[in-house]
Amino acid sequence: MPQTLAIIGGSGPEGRGLALRFAMAGYPIVIGSRDAARAAEAAMGLLDLNAGLPITGAANTDAASLADWTLLSVPYEALGATTQALAPVLAGKLVTSVVAPLAFEGGIAKAVVVSQGSAAELVASLLPDSRVTSAFQNLSARDLLKPEMELDGDVLVCGNDKDARAQTIELAASIKSLRGVDAGDLSNSRYVEDLTALLLNVNKRYKAHSTIKLIGL
Amino acid sequence: MPQTLAIIGGSGPEGRGLALRFAMAGYPIVIGSRDAARAAEAAMGLLDLNAGLPITGAANTDAASLADWTLLSVPYEALGATTQALAPVLAGKLVTSVVAPLAFEGGIAKAVVVSQGSAAELVASLLPDSRVTSAFQNLSARDLLKPEMELDGDVLVCGNDKDARAQTIELAASIKSLRGVDAGDLSNSRYVEDLTALLLNVNKRYKAHSTIKLIGL
Numbered sequence: 001m002p003q004t005l006a007i008i009g010g011s012g013p014e015g016r017g018l019a020l021r022f023a024m025a026g027y028p029i030v031i032g033s034r035d036a037a038r039a040a041e042a043a044m045g046l047l048d049l050n051a052g053l054p055i056t057g058a059a060n061t062d063a064a065s066l067a068d069w070t071l072l073s074v075p076y077e078a079l080g081a082t083t084q085a086l087a088p089v090l091a092g093k094l095v096t097s098v099v100a101p102l103a104f105e106g107g108i109a110k111a112v113v114v115s116q117g118s119a120a121e122l123v124a125s126l127l128p129d130s131r132v133t134s135a136f137q138n139l140s141a142r143d144l145l146k147p148e149m150e151l152d153g154d155v156l157v158c159g160n161d162k163d164a165r166a167q168t169i170e171l172a173a174s175i176k177s178l179r180g181v182d183a184g185d186l187s188n189s190r191y192v193e194d195l196t197a198l199l200l201n202v203n204k205r206y207k208a209h210s211t212i213k214l215i216g217l
Numbered sequence: 218m219p220q221t222l223a224i225i226g227g228s229g230p231e232g233r234g235l236a237l238r239f240a241m242a243g244y245p246i247v248i249g250s251r252d253a254a255r256a257a258e259a260a261m262g263l264l265d266l267n268a269g270l271p272i273t274g275a276a277n278t279d280a281a282s283l284a285d286w287t288l289l290s291v292p293y294e295a296l297g298a299t300t301q302a303l304a305p306v307l308a309g310k311l312v313t314s315v316v317a318p319l320a321f322e323g324g325i326a327k328a329v330v331v332s333q334g335s336a337a338e339l340v341a342s343l344l345p346d347s348r349v350t351s352a353f354q355n356l357s358a359r360d361l362l363k364p365e366m367e368l369d370g371d372v373l374v375c376g377n378d379k380d381a382r383a384q385t386i387e388l389a390a391s392i393k394s395l396r397g398v399d400a401g402d403l404s405n406s407r408y409v410e411d412l413t414a415l416l417l418n419v420n421k422r423y424k425a426h427s428t429i430k431l432i433g434l
Contacts, residue, residue, distance in 0.1 A: 108401075111408065140433070153432045156415070184325075184418045191328065191415035198373070198408035199431070201401045208434045214419065215370045216357070216427040 006067030008032040008060050008082060009074030011042035014098060017144025018071065018136060020046050023053040024147060025174035030056055032063030032070075039063070050147050061089060069094045069167075071136075076101040076112060076119055083126045091129035094164050096171075097189070099123075100137040100196035109201055111194035120158060120189035133159035133168040134189040135180070137196050140209035150176060153211035156183040156192045181214055223284030225249040225277050225299060226291030228259040231315060234361025235288065235353060237263050240270040241364060242391035247273055249280030249287075256280065267364050278306060286311045286384075288353075293318040293329060293336055300343045308346035311381050313388075314406070316340075317354040317413035326418050328411035337375060337406035350376035350385040351406040352397070354413045357426035367393060370428035373400040373409045398431055 005022055007015045010031030023029045023046070031046075033039035039057030046055050057063075064070045064086050070093060074082050079099050083090075099119040101112040116122040120134035135157045143149055155172035157180050159165040169180030183192060199210055222239055224232045227248030240246045240263070248263075250256035256274030263272050274280075281287045281303050287310060291299050296316050300307075316336040318329040333339040337351030352374045360366050372389035374397050376382040386397030400409060416427055 108404070110404070143433070156419075181419065182422055183415060184422055187325070187327070188415055188418055191411050194408050194411060198400060198405055201405055202373075202398065202431065202434070205399055205401055206434050210431040210433040213430045213432050214416070214427040215430050216360075217419070217423050217425045 002027045003068035004028045004030065004066060006030045006032050006063040006070040008064060008070060008072050008086065009078070011038050012073060012075075013141035013145065014139070015073035016042055016046060017139070017141045018073065018098065019055055020049060020053070020147060021144055021175045022171070023055045024050065027174070028054040030058050030063040030066050032058060032060040034060060036062070049145070061086060064089045069096070071096045071098055072123060073098040079119055080122060080126065083123050087127055090127055093130055094133070094167065095123065095127055095130045096133045096135055096168055097123045098136045100193045102197055102200070107204070109197040111197040114190070117187060118190040118193050120186050120193070124160070124186055131159070131161040131164040132186065133157060133161075133164050134186060134192065135168050135172060137193050138199055138211050140211060143209050151211070152177050152213065154179050154181045154213045156181050158183045158186050158189040158192060160186050181217065219244045220285035221245040221247065221283060223247045223249050223280040223287040225281060225287060225289050225303065226295070227274070228255050229290060229292075230358035230362065231356075232290035233259055233263060234356070234358045235290065235315065236272055237266060237270070237364060238361055238392045239388070240272045241267065244391070245271040247275050247280040247283050249275060249277040251277060253279070266362070278303060281306045286313070288313045288315055289340060290315040296336055297339060297343065300340050304344055307344055310347055311350070311384065312340065312344055312347045313350045313352055313385055314340045315353045317410045319414055319417070324421070326414040328414040331407070334404060335407040335410050337403050337410070341377070341403055348376070348378045348381040349403065350374060350381050351403060351409065352385050352389060354410050355416055355428050357428060360426050368428070369394050369430065371396050371398045371430045373398050375400045375403050375406040375409060377403050398434065
C-alpha cells in the first residue's frame, strides 16, 4: 500500500503538477493549502484533468496530519513560517522540500542566498525530529500538469538520511520516464535549487520548458 | 581561418583536455603556463596523444599576446592575480572563463561564494576592456583527454555581449557531439560554476564522469 502524501502549497502550479503525477503513480494525495476550500478546489481541478485519481484537499495542518510523508511546495518567502507551524505534526515523519528560493529582477530569475545554505537546510533546521530530503525543484510545472506528457529527465535527490533519500529516489522514479539521482547530503541542495533560476532564464530565452539530465552516470 | 586560442593554466587537466579537443576541431592552440617549459611539456604530451595537432606552449603573457581569444583555466585561488597580470594584453579581445570556484571539505566539493557573483564576473570586473564569456566548467577533464571519446552533453554559455556569447557557443559545438546553449548574461554563470560541485559529488557517489544536458530545448 503506497504511503499517503501531503503536498503543502499544493494549490500552486508546481504542487498541483506533482499531486497529479504522484496520484497517477498510485499514491493517495492530500493537497494542503492555508485555506481548506482552496485545497479542495485544486483537488477538483486535478480530478477534472484525470477523473478517478486518489486526490483530496485539506487545510495545511490537517493535510500534514493525515499523511505519512509531506512535500513542501510553498513560495520561499512563506517556507520558514509554514514549516515552523507544521513542526509538531511533522515530527517523526519524512518531509521533502520542493522549494527553490528565487527572486525576479527585471524578468531575470535570481537564486536568493539562504543563510542555512539552502531552502532544504532551512527546513531541516526547523524540523529536527523529521527526516528531510530535497527534490523536484527543476521540473516544469506546466509539463507536470499535462498528464499525457512523458517527462524525460533527472530528479536530483539530496538528504542526510540514506533511507529517506532512497525513498525519495523511488518516488521520483514513480513518474514515468523520470530518473531519481542520488545527489548526496542536504548540503548539495543549494546547487539543485539554484539551478532552477538558470533553467527559468534559459527557458525564457528559448521559449521552452527545459529540465536537466545527467549524462554519463 | 580559425582564431588562435590561448589556454591559460593549460597545463592542468581541464586546460589540457580543452586544448586537445579544440586543436582536434582545427583551432591553433597556445597552452599558457607560468613556466614556459611546463607549457611546452604539456603541449608535447598532447601531441603524444594525437600527433600533428596545432598545439604549442608559451609563458602565460606570451600565450595571451599571441592569441586572438584567451581561455582562463587556472585554479580559482590564482584567478584574480593571473587575470590582473594579463589585463593589458587581453584588452580588446575575447576572454572565456572556464573556472569553477571550488573548495573540498572531507572529500565533498563545495562552491566557494565569490563576492562579484561568480568567477566569470570576477574576471569581467578585472578586464573592463575585454569581452568576457563563461563556459566549459561542467565537462570532465578525464573524458576530454580521451581523443576518441564522444562527449554527449551541453555547454552552458554566459556573457553580457551577444556576439561573444554566439562565438563561444560555436566553439563549444566545434567539439563533436557537444551542444552550446545560450545561458544568458554573466550573472547566470554562478549557477553553471556551482553545478560543478554537484557533478563532482554525484560522480564520486556513482564512480562516474557525468555532465549535464538540458532536456526540452
